[in-house]
Each structure stands twice: as C-alpha cells, then as structure tokens.
Amino acid sequence: MPAQSPAGPVALWRTRSGRAAAFADRCPHRGMRLSHGFVRGETLSCIYHGWSYAQAGNCLRIPAHPALTPPDTIRVATQHVEDGGGIIWISVGEPAAPPPRFEGLAPLRSMVVEAGIVALEAAAGTRAAGGLLDYTHDDRAVRLLLAPEGQARTLMHVLADEDSNPGERIAASRAAESLRRVAEDIARGGIAR
Template sequence: MHPQTTGRWTPAALSADLTAGTAMPVNLAAGTIALWRSASGRLSASDDRCPHRGMRLSHGFVRGEKLSCIYHGWSYGQDGQCLRIPAHPDLTPPKTIRVETYPVVEQDGVIWVADGNEPDAPPRLEGFTPLRSLNVHAGIAAIERAAGAKADADGILKSAGETLRLLLSDHGNDETLMHVLVSREATPAERIAASREAEALRRKAEAAGIEGGKS
C-alpha cells in the first residue's frame, strides 16, 4: 500500500476477480495471504499456510463456508478456526489449530485487506469503478514519475492530464499492483483507451525503474 495514502488498508484485488466458491493468493508488502469467497459470497482473508504441513491455502478449494487445504483436506472457517481433519473424522479440532485472519472489506468493486486491527473505512471511489488490474515490475515512486503526478490522500493517482486514475498496491521489492479506474459512465471506447494508457504507463514506469536503479 502507499504508506501515506491508503493507511493500513490495501486494495488487494477486484471484486470481479474472485467469484463465489473460489480462493486466490494475494501478494501484499508483508507477504502472501489467502483470499477466498464462500459459496454464500462472504469474503475471508487469512495467512496462506496450512498449520499442518505448510501447504498454501490459496491453492485449496472452497466447500460451502469453509476453505480446505488441497494437501490433506484440513478445513478452516471464516474465523480461521480448523473445523475438520478428514483423517480423524470424529475429532473436534482443538482451538489451537487455526490460521490468522485479517479484516476484509468489499467496497466500490475493490476488495480491501487490512493488516492488524481494522482501521477506519477504506477510501471511496466516488463516481469511479475498477476496470482491470496490472502487475507492474516497478515501485510506486517509479509509477508516480511516469505519470507525472503523486497519489492523493485517498491513495488514488491521477495522471498529469487527469485522463487516467489508478489505485496502487505496494507489493514490496519494486513490485506494484495497479488497479485501473474509469468513470462509471465511461463508454466502451473510453474504457479501451484507459486500458491502453495504463499499459503504456506500466511500460514507462518499468523502464524508469530500470534506468533509475531503484523506485
């Protein structure tokens, strides 16, 4: 996340990227988490390692309201508590078997994850909606230089001509997830133009990051 814009909330993914009954890995500056949506549509975010053998939970499968590890099928609820161990079907898993969870909010088409205690609500994307996300092999500073602008207090970067709006998520190690925003009334042609402009900005930022040696 941008350290002086989005506070402790990170725009981790777009709502459209996580359908009901699926899980996905999300890279944050502090590490990888498992983000999943239950069959009923409820969101959960947790550590990405099963306490049993360390398998990534984001590679697991969602059944109903539980996330199950793909290795030995240990299942976890939305509070992180282990609910079932298939090898011991009659055992009630002890409370000590659990994964750490994180506050998660879905708002304006974006899934936000917070580290630690839940802070104030994430910023609103007034009048805008996410179009797509791009992984950029450059840090936020390099993207800001390429755009000729700085991210504002809500974590939104407007290009110098204000033709493009971005929501940036710092992954650390000069890697950034760039969410492209468009007006909710944008025409198909305007959406295509915004996507192409974001692609060009990504290339420019990555080139600037290489030339500068750091972001």
C-alpha cells in the same frame, strides 16, 4: 487466490454465500500455501490434506480423522477484509477507519507492475495522493489505485468513470498498460519516453 499484504502473503477467497476472507497463506499443518486450496460452501480447504477452515480461520475438519472435532487452537491467522464498491480491502490489525469510497468511479481491471510507486509516479509525471494516481494520457484522465507489494512491485487497479462507454474503458485500460511499460523501463534503469 494469492495476494500480498504488509504482513506477508495471503490467501484471498470468497465463500459460496459471497463473503470475502483473507488468510495467512500457510496451512498450520504442513506449511502448504492455502491459496492453492479449494472453496467448498463456506470453507477453504488446503489442497495437501484437505484440512478445512471457516471464514474466521478456525479449523473445522481434518479428513484423516473424520470423527475428530479439531481443537480451537488449530487456526489460521486472518486479516480484516472490507468488500465494497467492487474493491476488496485488507487490513493488518483492526483498521482505524473504513476504506475510502471512490464516488463516480468503477473498478475496471487490476495489473501487476514490476516497479515501485516512485517509478510509477515518475512515469506518470505526477505524485500519488492517498494511494490514488491521477494520470493523464492523450488528454484522457485515468485513475489508478496503487497497492505496493514490497519495493519493486505494485499491484495497480484501474478505475474508470462509472458512466464511461466501452470504448473509453478500453482506452483507459490501454493507457494503464502503457504507463506500466514506461514505469517498468524506469525501474530497469532504462530511459523513459
């Protein structure tokens, strides 16, 4: 699937055995987006000419030349991936520390908000700390993990209490949706309710 990182668009994928990988979203052959590609076994293949790449980014196969072993210089830029607690983290360059763990919280859903973090903070009436926004809506606390995608868009992950029941999770999801609407209104220059 396509995703964003500070280094640009990435193709985020998972091998058949379950390992996550993040590639620069561009096949070095003809520039096609690799997020349109397909996963077979432990490889990601480009949808244009079927060039397939290992998790480490090196090209394994060029279908137009089945007998050829691709030189090691044909490779896709990769980013460091951590996959834990139901959240996939990517890091441009070698990370200084492992990603945070959110004890007692479970990821519920992700949504794209057409607004920057400032508008989200204004809508929530509180500031984000360490990428995490604590939002209280109708006396219910919702935890939102924010990943900026440029100035005007945020990927927002909704975290719910690990032992919450389905009704509480639905309420948390709706609270996040209402926050999104208010933040998008603010970003469009509208008036927050």
